[in-house]
Amino acid sequence: MIEQLGLIGCGLMGGSFALALKKAGLVKRVVGYSKSPSTTERARRLGVIDVEAPSALLAVSGADLVVLAVPVAATESTFKAIRHLVSPNSLIMDVGSTKREVIDAARRVLREQVSCFVPAHPIAGKELAGVDHADADLYTGRQVILTPIERTLASKVEKVAQIWTALGSHVKVMTPEAHDAAYAAVSHLPHMIAFAMMNGILAQDHAQDFLSLAGPGFRDFTRIAASDPSVWRDILISNKEELLDQMQYFQRSLHALETAISATNPDALEALIEQASEGRANWRMTAIKPQS
Amino acid sequence: MIEQLGLIGCGLMGGSFALALKKAGLVKRVVGYSKSPSTTERARRLGVIDVEAPSALLAVSGADLVVLAVPVAATESTFKAIRHLVSPNSLIMDVGSTKREVIDAARRVLREQVSCFVPAHPIAGKELAGVDHADADLYTGRQVILTPIERTLASKVEKVAQIWTALGSHVKVMTPEAHDAAYAAVSHLPHMIAFAMMNGILAQDHAQDFLSLAGPGFRDFTRIAASDPSVWRDILISNKEELLDQMQYFQRSLHALETAISATNPDALEALIEQASEGRANWRMTAIKPQS
Numbered sequence: 214m215i216e217q218l219g220l221i222g223c224g225l226m227g228g229s230f231a232l233a234l235k236k237a238g239l240v241k242r243v244v245g246y247s248k249s250p251s252t253t254e255r256a257r258r259l260g261v262i263d264v265e266a267p268s269a270l271l272a273v274s275g276a277d278l279v280v281l282a283v284p285v286a287a288t289e290s291t292f293k294a295i296r297h298l299v300s301p302n303s304l305i306m307d308v309g310s311t312k313r314e315v316i317d318a319a320r321r322v323l324r325e326q327v328s329c330f331v332p333a334h335p336i337a338g339k340e341l342a343g344v345d346h347a348d349a350d351l352y353t354g355r356q357v358i359l360t361p362i363e364r365t366l367a368s369k370v371e372k373v374a375q376i377w378t379a380l381g382s383h384v385k386v387m388t389p390e391a392h393d394a395a396y397a398a399v400s401h402l403p404h405m406i407a408f409a410m411m412n413g414i415l416a417q418d419h420a421q422d423f424l425s426l427a428g429p430g431f432r433d434f435t436r437i438a439a440s441d442p443s444v445w446r447d448i449l450i451s452n453k454e455e456l457l458d459q460m461q462y463f464q465r466s467l468h469a470l471e472t473a474i475s476a477t478n479p480d481a482l483e484a485l486i487e488q489a490s491e492g493r494a495n496w497r498m499t500a501i502k503p504q505s
Numbered sequence: 506m507i508e509q510l511g512l513i514g515c516g517l518m519g520g521s522f523a524l525a526l527k528k529a530g531l532v533k534r535v536v537g538y539s540k541s542p543s544t545t546e547r548a549r550r551l552g553v554i555d556v557e558a559p560s561a562l563l564a565v566s567g568a569d570l571v572v573l574a575v576p577v578a579a580t581e582s583t584f585k586a587i588r589h590l591v592s593p594n595s596l597i598m599d600v601g602s603t604k605r606e607v608i609d610a611a612r613r614v615l616r617e618q619v620s621c622f623v624p625a626h627p628i629a630g631k632e633l634a635g636v637d638h639a640d641a642d643l644y645t646g647r648q649v650i651l652t653p654i655e656r657t658l659a660s661k662v663e664k665v666a667q668i669w670t671a672l673g674s675h676v677k678v679m680t681p682e683a684h685d686a687a688y689a690a691v692s693h694l695p696h697m698i699a700f701a702m703m704n705g706i707l708a709q710d711h712a713q714d715f716l717s718l719a720g721p722g723f724r725d726f727t728r729i730a731a732s733d734p735s736v737w738r739d740i741l742i743s744n745k746e747e748l749l750d751q752m753q754y755f756q757r758s759l760h761a762l763e764t765a766i767s768a769t770n771p772d773a774l775e776a777l778i779e780q781a782s783e784g785r786a787n788w789r790m791t792a793i794k795p796q797s
Contacts, residue, residue, distance in 0.1 A: 286771070336720035340786070355720065391714075398706050399719035403726045405762055406698060411781035412758035413751070414690050422683075424788050427691035428628035428647065432790050433725040434695045439785040442778040446771050453766050459705070460763065466704035470697055471752065474745050479578070479738050486734040489703035493731040494632070496716050498724050 215376075219276030220245040221269045221291055223256035225339060225441075226308045227282025228347025231261050233380045236349040246272035247344075248283075256344045269294040273303075278376070281307040286447040289318035296322055303329040306373050310334055310396065310444075311451040312360040312389035328366045331373040332389065334358045334396070335382065342441035353381040356499055360389040383499065397455035402463060404445055405456065407438035507668075511568030512537040513561045513583055515548035517631060517733075518600045519574025520639025523553050525672045528641040538564035539636075540575075548636045561586040565595075570668070573599040578739040581610035588614055595621040598665050602626055602688065602736075603743040604652040604681035612654075620658045623665040624681065626650045626688070627674065634733035645673040648791055652681040675791065689747035694755060696737055697748065699730035 218234060220227050223245045234240040245262030246269050247253040256262045266272035273279050273295045283291050288309065299305065303326065309315045312332050319330045337355040339346055357377045361370045374384045387395075414420050449456060466485075473482035510526060512519050515537045526532040537554030538561050539545040548554045558564035565571050565587045575583050580601065591597065595618065601607045604624050611622045629647040631638055649669045653662045666676045679687075706712050741748060758777075765774035 336718070338720075338722065356718065358718070385718075394711070395715045395718045398709070398715045399723045402705075403702060403723055405766075406702065406759065407726060407785075408778050408781035409755055409759035409762055410695065410698065411784045412761070412777060413754035413756075415780060415784045416754055416758065417690070419686070420784075423687045423690045424784075425791055426628070426648065426650070426677075426687045427788070427790065428630075429790065430630065430729045431691045431695055433728050434699060435785050435788075436725050437722045438781045440778075440782060442775050442782050445778050446775040449762075449766050449774060450769055450771060453769070457763070457767065462705035462708055463701055464705075466708065467698065467701035469704070470701055470741075471749070474697075474741050475749065477742055477745070479742055482741060483734050483738040485704060486700050486732075486737050488707060489700035489730045490732060490734050492703045492707045492716075493699075493727050496719070496727075498719065498721065499717055 215240040215278050217241065217276045217278075218243045219266075219272040219274075219279040220262060220282065221247075221272050221280065221295070222282035223247040223252055223262060223344050224282060225342050225344070225346050225351075226335070227280060228256060228259075228261040228344040229337075229349065229351035230280055230282065230308065230335075232347055232349035233352055234376075235260075237380055239376065239379055244272050244276065248287075252344060259344060259347070261344055261347055270298060273298045277304065279303065279305045281305065281309075284444050284447040285309040285311055285315055285451045288315050289322060292318055292322035296326070299323055299326045299329060301326065301329065304369055304372055305330045306333050308333055308335055310400065310448045312358075312392045314451040316360070316362055316389050327362075328364050329369055331365060331369050332360045332362075333373060333377075334360070334392065335377070338440070340436055340439035342444065352377070355382055357382040357384050358392055359384060359386045360392045361386065362389065393452050393455050394458075397452050397459045398462075401449060401452055401456050402459045404437050404440060405449060405460075406463070407435050408445075411435060411438045507532040507570050509533065509568045509570075510535045511558075511564040511566075511571040512554060512574065513539075513564050513572065513587070514574035515539040515544055515554060515636050516574060517634050517636070517638050517643075518627070519572060520548060520551075520553040520636040521629075521641065521643035522572055522574065522600065522627075524639055524641035525644055526668075527552075529672055531668065531671055536564050536568065540579075544636060551636060551639070553636055553639055562590060565590045569596065571595065571597045573597065573601075576736050576739040577601040577603055577607055577743045580607050581614060584610055584614035588618070591615055591618045591621060593618065593621065596661055596664060597622045598625050600625055600627055602692065602740045604684045606743040608652070608654055608681050619654070620656050621661055623657060623661050624652045624654075625665060625669075626652070626684065627669070630732070632728055632731035634736065644669070647674055649674045649676050650684055651676060651678045652684045653678065654681065685744050685747050686750075689744050689751045690754075693741060693744055693748050694751045696729050696732060697741060697752075698755070699727050700737075703727060703730045
């Protein structure tokens with residue numbers, strides 16, 4: 214049981230975590246802070262948090278679990294704002310989509326207290342941002358990646374893992390480096406491409422005609438293009454080296470398809486599509502609950 | 506009421522059309538032919554067709570509506586196989602995803618009887634090909650694009666439009682050129698990119714680790730990558746000029762994102778993502794039934 218959750222960032226991810234804890238009966242009191250006072254107030258009105266904190270530091274005061282749910286570029290300033298209340302007894306977690314930069318910020322600011330920080334990334338989201346879309350079931354059946362470093366205390370990792378498991382999530386532990394490489398490939402690059410796809414259409418005179426004709430394939434392919442701009446700006450920049458590496462693999466594969474198409478080479482093209490199609494058909498999302 | 510449907514190609518698209526007609530009570534008898542005799546037999550066992558025809562020509566004999574549901578590259582040879590039974594009384598429709606090449610083939614082979622051919626493209630599909638996945642509701646609430654040419658008889662277009670409307674589809678008429686440009690943008694390019702995305706990951710040593718970590722965003726983004734290789738080989742080649750045009754727009758947008766990321770320019774990057782995100786958030790699929 215958590216006596217008091219200190220939630221910094223009351224948006225979709227943080228708000229959903231608070232609601233999930235409440236639904237599971239795992240928290241007595243949620244003290245929340247968001248950069249925008251209207252968000253904090255809204256979170257309280259919606260019952261996502263119980264008490265509005267006037268600052269990040271005051272959200273931490275008295276909390277036995279602190280969750281940072283801010284855009285990744287805001288991590289360092291958030292650590293700076295709270296470091297005076299971080300002690301060896303603290304338990305701090307984030308929910309950021311990239312891990313190396315977040316951990317570097319934690320090392321720089323928290324110094325020896327970095328041992329209290331458990332870097333976490335729940336693999337869940339929605340294209341609708343903000344506390345109004347917070348959802349107690351967002352993390353149910355989803356994977357949560359923890360990326361502790363050498364100095365992270367095993368006991369802290371254990372506590373965080375227990376909490377996620379109690380929420381119905383599937384916990385996996387890996388290095389921050391392996392995490393960032395994998396998510397560049399399976400999340401960050403797909404978002405970047407979906408943004409480019411939309412912008413490529415919007416740049417054309419017939420954009421609205423084209424869009425009015427699009428069907429279910431387009432709907433699913435571009436769903437992630439509606440993601441939150443400030444959140445994804447930070448993620449793409451924060452993981453840019455891995456992302457640009459993944460771009461090379463993508464461009465090579467795209468070029469191979471383009472070459473087969475330009476040359477009207479149906480055999481080469483079919484072989485390339487077959488590889489992709491089999492690869493995708495054999496893939497199943499790791500999840501506890503059945504695929505929805 | 507259709508006395509006899511002649512179905513050439515008993516796969517997902519053709520099979521679903523036959524099932525939809527049957528469900529709506531709009532057809533008395535379906536005579537079907539597929540290139541592979543085992544598919545034709547399977548279609549009969551599943552009740553998708555009532556009678557197996559031993560050739561495309563025999564599927565046409567006695568039919569008041571003929572539907573070509575074959576990969577687009579097989580259109581010309583199919584027209585050749587049936588042309589001896591095509592008369593001014595015939596009504597022929599296809600369901601191909603590209604229209605200009607299909608129409609060119611119809612002109613070449615059918616000559617003056619091209620007036621009986623109504624080019625059609627229902628905007629529906631599944632990543633599971635074959636008659637086993639045929640579904641009477643595949644076209645319900647979906648758009649169906651008709652692309653008649655000058656020589657197409659208005660009365661034939663009218664009949665085809667009535668049939669689709671009776672099946673619960675939403676009929677739209679446009680030129681083959683406008684159709685092919687639009688679907689290069691909103692369907693063919695997304696498929697090509699989804700194939701490239703999968704192949705780019707599969708080319709890497711850690712492919713299976715990466716894939717095991719992918720979540721719901723990846724699931725939706727890559728769904729169309731599992732599409733049927735021979736169908737999509739034909740579509741991409743058949744519409745290659747428009748497709749390669751669309752590639753230019755996409756690459757320009759992708760390059761703009763890449764530049765902002767490489768230069769660590771959060772403002773430029775956020776503006777680009779904002780454009781994409783707003784464009785996608787404001788888009789709604791044209792459909793009669795509510796979005797599923």
